[in-house]
Amino acid sequence: MTKYLMGIDNGGTSSKAAIYDINGNEIAKHTTYTTMLTPHHYWTERDMNELKEVNFEAIRGALKKSGIDAHDIVGISCTGHGNGLYLMGENGSVVRNGIISTDNRAHRIVDKWLADPEYETIVRPRTYQTVWASQPVSLLKWLDENEPDVYAKTKYVFMITDLVRYWLTGKAGFELSNASGTSMINQQTEDYDEKVFDFFGIKNWLKKMPKLVNANDECGQITAETAAATGLIEGTPVAGGLFDITASALSTGLVEGNNLSIVTGTWSINQYISKEIKVIKDLFMTSDYPIPGYHLITEASPTSGSNLTWFINTFMGPIKAELKKEGKMSIYDYCSSLVNSVEPADSKLIFFPFIFGSNAGVANATAGFVGATKSTSLGEFVRAVYEGVVFAHMAHCEKLNSINPDISGPIRIAGGITNSNTWLQMFADVFQRPLELVDVSENGALGTSMAAAVMSGVYPDFATAADKMVKISRTIQPNPANAKIYQQKYALYKEELQGMHGAWKTMEDTELEQPVLESK
Incomplete structure (x- = not known):
C-alpha cells in the first residue's frame, strides 16, 4: 500500500489541505478562503461556522484532485497561525467569532502589563517572550472586561490548530508548540503556569484550558460525521499538530543548531533552534520545538513579501x-x-x-x-x-x-519570494551568504505533515522526517561585487x-x- 499524509494549514484568511507521499512530494492541494471581519477599529475576526465549512471544503478538494484512495492516508496533522483566540462551547457550539492573530483591540491592556515591573520578574522569566495584543492572555482579559458573558458559555479555549483538530476528532487538546507561543506556558516546566495567569488577571480561565498534547501524539481519529462531510475515512489518526512557525522551520529542514531558516510571505520569519534559551527582553519569541531538548528562537514581523x-x-x-x-x-x-x-x-x-x-x-x-x-x-x-x-x-x-x-x-529559504530569481539574488547579495532554496509550495502543510509521519510510525522522529521529506532544489551564491x-x-x-x-x-x-x- 502506498502511504500518504495530509497537512491542513489555516492562515488569517485562507485554509489549505495538502496531500504528500512519505518522501515529501506534494500530490495535491486545495485552498479555500474565509472573510476577514473588521466590525470595529483594531478588530480582525472570522465566522467560525464559515471556517469549519471552508476547512472541510479544502479537504474534499485535495482528495478529489489527488485521485488517491482516502484509505491510504495514514495520518493527518494541522497547523495554523499562532495566537488569536477560538472559543468553543458545549457540544461544539460557537461562543463568538474567532479572533485572528492580527487583532489589536487589547493593546492598551498590554501596555499596562508591560509597564508593570513585576512583568519582568514574574512573566518573562517563565514564558521567555513579550506579551502582545493578539495573544490569548490579552484577548481573554479583554473579554472579561468587555464581554463578561462569554466565560460562562465557553467550554474550551483553543488555538486554530486545536480547533480544527477538534472538528476532525471531537476531542479537545492544546498543542505544546502552539501553547508555548501564547505567554501561557512556563518554558521550563512545559505546562500552564498559575502565577502567569494570576499576573494577567485571568486565573479563572485555567479551568477552560484543554490538556496539553505533543505535536506527534495521536489526539483522536476522524469521526463518522467528519468522514461523511469530507471524504476522509473514519478512524484515520490525527496528530497533535504544530505552530505554523514551527511547521515552517521543519519544512526548511531546520533540525540542527546554528543554522538559519528564513520563510517569506506576509510575515518575515527568521529563526534557528537552540538547546540554550535566554531571557531577552526584545526577542520576538522563544517556543517549544518537537526535537527533544530544542527550542525555536524566532524573530518575526509582518514585513515581508x-x-x-x-x-x-x-x-x-x-x-x-x-x-x-x-x-x-x-x-x-x-x-x-x-x-x-x-x-x-x-x-x-x-x-x-x-x-x-x-x-x-x-x-x-x-x-x-x-x-x-x-x-x-x-x-x-x-x-x-x-x-x-x-x-x-x-x-x-x-x-x-x-x-x-x-x-x-548557508541560509535555508522558502516562501513566496523564492518564485523570484531577482529577489533571491538580492537576499544573497544583502546577506552575503549562500541561499539553499527549499522546494516546497506550502511550508506549513508540509511541516505539519511530518507530525503525522512521526505519529503514524512512518519515521521514528522529526529529524528523520525532515531529512527524508525536505528537498533542496538549488543554491544561490552571493555576488561579492554587490556587497x-x-x-x-x-x-x-x-x-x-x-x-x-x-x-x-x-x-x-x-x-x-x-x-x-x-x-x-
Missing part, C-alpha cells in the same frame, strides 16, 4: 490587467524586470515595509517611501519595495546573530528608520478636526 502585493494592487492595477489580457508575463515577473532595469547603486529610494505591521521597535510605525523626486521611476519604487523587505529580514537576523554569534553557513553597495544602502535604511520615530509619534498624536457644517 505581501508588501509587494499591496504595492501592485494599489498602484499597478492597469498594468496588471493589461499583462493578464496579453498573457505573456505575470505581474510579478514584470516587477522583477523593473527591478533589473535599475542598478543597486542608481537609486537611494528607501521603503519601510510596514503596511501590515512593523519591526521598527515602535508600535506606531507606518509604511512609506523616503527620497522620491519627480524623476523617480516606477522601477526605482519597485526596487525599493524589494530592498525594504530584504532589509526588514536582515534586521531580524542581525538580532538573532547578536544572541547567537555562531549562526553560520559594499548593499551595506551602504542598508545603513541608510537604518539611519532613515531611526529618524522617523519622531514623525510617527507626531502623526499618532495629531487629531485632525472635522469641518463644522453650518446649520441652515
Whole structure:
C-alpha cells in the first residue's frame, strides 16, 4: 500500500489541505478562503461556522484532485497561525467569532502589563517572550472586561490548530508548540503556569484550558460525521499538530543548531533552534520545538513579501490587467524586470515595509517611501519595495546573530519570494551568504505533515522526517561585487528608520478636526 499524509494549514484568511507521499512530494492541494471581519477599529475576526465549512471544503478538494484512495492516508496533522483566540462551547457550539492573530483591540491592556515591573520578574522569566495584543492572555482579559458573558458559555479555549483538530476528532487538546507561543506556558516546566495567569488577571480561565498534547501524539481519529462531510475515512489518526512557525522551520529542514531558516510571505520569519534559551527582553519569541531538548528562537514581523502585493494592487492595477489580457508575463515577473532595469547603486529610494505591521521597535510605525523626486521611476519604487523587505529580514537576523554569534553557513529559504530569481539574488547579495532554496509550495502543510509521519510510525522522529521529506532544489551564491553597495544602502535604511520615530509619534498624536457644517 502506498502511504500518504495530509497537512491542513489555516492562515488569517485562507485554509489549505495538502496531500504528500512519505518522501515529501506534494500530490495535491486545495485552498479555500474565509472573510476577514473588521466590525470595529483594531478588530480582525472570522465566522467560525464559515471556517469549519471552508476547512472541510479544502479537504474534499485535495482528495478529489489527488485521485488517491482516502484509505491510504495514514495520518493527518494541522497547523495554523499562532495566537488569536477560538472559543468553543458545549457540544461544539460557537461562543463568538474567532479572533485572528492580527487583532489589536487589547493593546492598551498590554501596555499596562508591560509597564508593570513585576512583568519582568514574574512573566518573562517563565514564558521567555513579550506579551502582545493578539495573544490569548490579552484577548481573554479583554473579554472579561468587555464581554463578561462569554466565560460562562465557553467550554474550551483553543488555538486554530486545536480547533480544527477538534472538528476532525471531537476531542479537545492544546498543542505544546502552539501553547508555548501564547505567554501561557512556563518554558521550563512545559505546562500552564498559575502565577502567569494570576499576573494577567485571568486565573479563572485555567479551568477552560484543554490538556496539553505533543505535536506527534495521536489526539483522536476522524469521526463518522467528519468522514461523511469530507471524504476522509473514519478512524484515520490525527496528530497533535504544530505552530505554523514551527511547521515552517521543519519544512526548511531546520533540525540542527546554528543554522538559519528564513520563510517569506506576509510575515518575515527568521529563526534557528537552540538547546540554550535566554531571557531577552526584545526577542520576538522563544517556543517549544518537537526535537527533544530544542527550542525555536524566532524573530518575526509582518514585513515581508505581501508588501509587494499591496504595492501592485494599489498602484499597478492597469498594468496588471493589461499583462493578464496579453498573457505573456505575470505581474510579478514584470516587477522583477523593473527591478533589473535599475542598478543597486542608481537609486537611494528607501521603503519601510510596514503596511501590515512593523519591526521598527515602535508600535506606531507606518509604511512609506523616503527620497522620491519627480524623476523617480516606477522601477526605482519597485526596487525599493524589494530592498525594504530584504532589509526588514536582515534586521531580524542581525538580532538573532547578536544572541547567537555562531549562526553560520548557508541560509535555508522558502516562501513566496523564492518564485523570484531577482529577489533571491538580492537576499544573497544583502546577506552575503549562500541561499539553499527549499522546494516546497506550502511550508506549513508540509511541516505539519511530518507530525503525522512521526505519529503514524512512518519515521521514528522529526529529524528523520525532515531529512527524508525536505528537498533542496538549488543554491544561490552571493555576488561579492554587490556587497559594499548593499551595506551602504542598508545603513541608510537604518539611519532613515531611526529618524522617523519622531514623525510617527507626531502623526499618532495629531487629531485632525472635522469641518463644522453650518446649520441652515
